[in-house]
Amino acid sequence: MNFKLDEEINIIQKLLFNIEKEQETFYKNLFLHRDEDISFIEKKGERTFYEYYPYLFYDEFRIVNQEKYRKLALSGSLLLKNILLNDKLMDFKDLIDPSRLFSSNFLYKKSLDLLYSIFTASSVFWNYFEKYNKEFTNAVFLERSKHFGIVSPYPYTDFEIIARGKAAISKNATTALAILSNTPEKIEPLETTQNYFNTAFQLYDDLLDWKEDYLNRNYSYLLTTVIYENQLVEEVKSNNTPDLETISRAIYLSKAAENQMDNALLALTEAAIYGKNCSLWLENIKKIALKCQQAKDSFVATRSKLLSRKRIQRVQNTKIPKKSINTPKEELRYRIKYALNYVLAQNGINYPEMQHRMSFPRNDVFASSNVQQTGILFQRALVTDTLLDAQLFFPNSVEIIKKEVEAILSDKIHRVRGGWSYFPELHELSPDADSLGQVLQVLVRSKNKNIENIVADPISLLLSDCSYNDGTFETWMVDSKDTSKDTLIIKKAIEKAWKLKKGKENCVQANILYGLFLYDYKHLKERINRGIDTLEKRQDPTGYWESTWYFGNYYGTYVSTRIIKKIKPNSNTLKKAENFLIDTQNYDGGWGNVGSDPLNTALALLSLVLLDTQNLNSISNGVKYLFATQTQRGYWCKIEFIKMSMVDRTLNYKSKTITTQFCLKALVAISSHSNIEKTLDLQDVNFAIPQIYVYPIYQDLKNIISEKKGENKNERQKLINLVYITTNKNFIDTISLINKSAVAKKMTDYKKNEIVDLIRKVEHEDILDICKKSIRRCFEKLPMNKMPKIYLWIGDYSFLSEGVVINGTPTIIISLEFFSDIQLSKNKNNKQKYYKTRIIDEIKNSIPLIIADQYARLVLKQMGILKNSFFDKLYEAGFTAYFSNVTFPEHSLSSHLFITEAELEWCRRNEWFVKRELKPYLYSKKKDDVDRYFTIYKNKSSNWFPDRLGCFAGYRIIEEYLQNTYTSTLRDLVSESPLEIVFTSDFFKI
DSSP states (O other), X not given: OOOOXXXXXXXXXXXXXXXXHHHHHHHHHHOTTOOSOOOOXXXXXXXXXXXGGXXXXXXXXXXXXXXXXXXXXXXXXXXXXXXXXXXXXXXXXXXXXXXHHHHHHHXXXXXXXXXXXXXXXXXXXXXXXXXXXXXXXXXXXXXXXHTBSSOOOOXXXXXXXXXXXXXXXXXXXXXXXXXXXXXXXXXHHHHHHHHHHHHHHXXXXXXXXXXXXXXXXXXXXXXXXXXXXXXXXXXXXXXXXXXXXXXXXXXXXXXHHHHHHHHHHHHHHHHHHHTTTOHHHXXXXXXXXXXXXXXXXXXXXXXXXXXXXXXXXXXXXOXXXXXXXXXXXXXXXXXXXXXXXXXXXXXXXXXXXXXXXXXXXXXXXXXXXXSEEEEOHXXXXXXXXXXXXXXXXXXXXXXXXXXXXXXXXXXXXXXXXXXXXXXXXXXXXXXXXXXXXXXXXXXXXXXXXXXXXXXXXXXXXXXXXXXXXXXXXXXXXXXXXXXXXXXXXXXXXXXXXXXXXXXXXXXXXXXXXXXXXXXXXXXXXXXXXXXXHHHHHTSOTTSOOOOSSBSSSHHHHHHHHHHHHHHOTTOHHHHHHHHHHHHTOOTTSOBOSSSOBHHHHHHHHHHHHHTTOSOHHHHHHHHHHHHHHOOTTSOOOOOEEEEEEETTEEEEEEOHHHHHHHHHHHHHHHHTOTTHHHHHHSOOOOOOOOOOOEEETHHHHHHHXXXXXXXXXXXXXXXXXXXXXXXXXHHHTTOTTOOHHHHHHHHHHSOHHHHHHHHXXXXXXXXXXXXXXXXXXXXXXXXXXXXXXXXXXXXXXXXXEEXXXXXXXXXXXXXXXXXXXXXXXXXXXXXXXXXXXXXXXXXXXXXXXXXXXXHHHHHHXXXXXOOOSHHHHHHHHHHHHHHHHHHSTTXXXXXXXXXXXXHHHHHHHTHXXXXXXXXXXXXXXXXXXXXXXXXXXXXXSOOSSOSOHHHXXXXXXXXXXHHHHOOXXXXXXXXXXXXXXXXXXXXXXX
């Protein structure tokens, strides 16, 4: 069959008009006494895709004739109009108008007549028809009974049932076409693509209609989420209902609109995958996706205006309003209840903010599951464990904990042995020991009566097939004897994506050992003790335990000290851990991976309380840091927590709820501390910035050259080797680029006056003072755990500056030779000479930018996210330039990018070219590709565009990402994954 869509639509609309006239004639004869207009079919306006819905799938069903396409389109349109009319009937508070009821019956009968003209009564089609009707009825009942006129918890799973069910009748069309074309295998994938589409469309529709929904007391998933997150439930239920302005402000502050559209866009991505063979269907998906993106952009732009006009004040790092608090202990209880209220509010809506959503690529490994996965099992177990700690602080704890335990048990997978998986629906991911350990802890502590029946088989599998001789356990729990399809899929994924861990992850080992200890230490004593011995051996010499799946060293340290303290309370490792925690506490009282953050501060405090430290000052300062960073709504900001590592990429996870539950757990633990009063009464922490160290080690060279013995070249070279290089070997040995013997020889060749002139030039600019002021500004903008030291030296090697870590201390080394006219004149590479010249016009202007650049790189290095792939380099170049720009805004952008003003202007004018030129290299790991766009590239085939295009592109990516997400701090930016930032920005959407 061939057809022209516009012509078909016109024919269908004419047929619908004729049915409308037939309906009106029917009613005029039925209600002769009625004078008013009795047409209840919606008047024709902008045409919707439902009028020509079957044609969207034409590519899959070309053999079905035109007449049947038209009948299916008419039937679907009439059924839709019937549903809309019934929806209005249900909204009426007064008696139902019988004419509307008859109108509904008329539409339904006409629709069925069309379908019966295609399918006989015995056709399998009617089984599907009944199925879709049940889905619709269930959806309407669920929405009306739980979310219309009342505010109640609204899990996302409920939303999906409602969104898909309300539009379930649309699936009649594709199922009918599949049956007519004798291709029943197409029914399921086309059902799936429509389910995802209907979910996205409902998300979009709810966003557009939120005001009308709120006024009509139709509490959609969006409204319910906002109401619970902002703790407005009681107000909504009372007569003092919040006005539209309050709800509007709540939506913008919570980023609910953007999250809603992000979920919609993800669902549309899935819909496109399952409907990839239907070109018109894909066009329709793209249209809705564009509308979703535009809606998101509109909300983002509006928020920007509101924030710039200060109509909305962001609630971050603000003081909690206090009632009558007389003692520090009362303050602690007050903070605990504020945090608990936030966690319980999230519990009421099934923790939407806490869910870990992650996309998996469609390839030969990930082929059996949905692309988009949602994980909440592990997080739910963590929060439930904290609620068990905090039972004394909230009523109804028994009911809430019981409900959470039931939810945890419902996530147990049964397709393979092992118990619980981080992403339960991801068939390529096996159950894991970390999840089992966390679930065990909750089941034991909640005193579950059926625990033995629930966990006996997973533990048996762990001990038999997933254990090593040193007492450790394999992370991935797989039955070696199982040859089922599901297990084979898992084994393939482990081999190609996850890799065997061989019991080497300290964080996993500590967690499962603690779960087993709580469960049955008496019978598992020998295995647990062996695992503890191995865990002790893996402690870093400085006192921490490294984590594989978690950011930083504080989570691994916490879970390791927890189990070792239980089994070997006098272990030397515990004292080393305590020393590590005390030594790494920051100037502001907190702990963190880069500077202080509430999550790692909570983990450090939990460890110190477990260790029963006598250093009460550390605990006191940590508590005060948590008090200072708790928001008005009771939560703490989200901090990077989980690293979901796969082959070739790492995706980060962070959540306000997870941060808050750890902070709550720490405060509850401290509330039971034996020296609580003394701890909380200690003096406030001193917030002074740490001391700044700048070492002008070039002075050693000046002294050598000034001495008479240095007049002889041989003697001078010996002195340079002995005094200058050997004395400063700590940082020289750290930099692989430095050849010590070559440096000594070359420095010997310099004339005395050349070195002295350079040093005089540097001292004239008062470079030490400039360094101190610059590093202070960097530290104030984004504090690191330690203030970096700065070394100023003279040595003939190839880089301008370098950021390294020497004995645990971040260090910035600046080569002053780059400011020497003599050094520039000796450079034979004109392009390199030009590059050096353009970035060192004035020392006092260049030094701050050099320090900012290296400071930012040290931050990234501490976060462990400096890699060599192309998109990682885009992130690195963009972040360093952006950090430099916000720290020293008085300098031009070209200076922060280390390019000329003319080059910057060229990039701005030709941004389209930059995008087109770089896009093919995004996933490249070739050094040559990186060098071509991030350095002065010697082998570039064309000279008509400037070097370092990647640096400009990286800056623009960071800039666009921040415009889209409105991340408020550099701390938020540095905690995102480069992959997410590069591909969340709109820069490469061309």
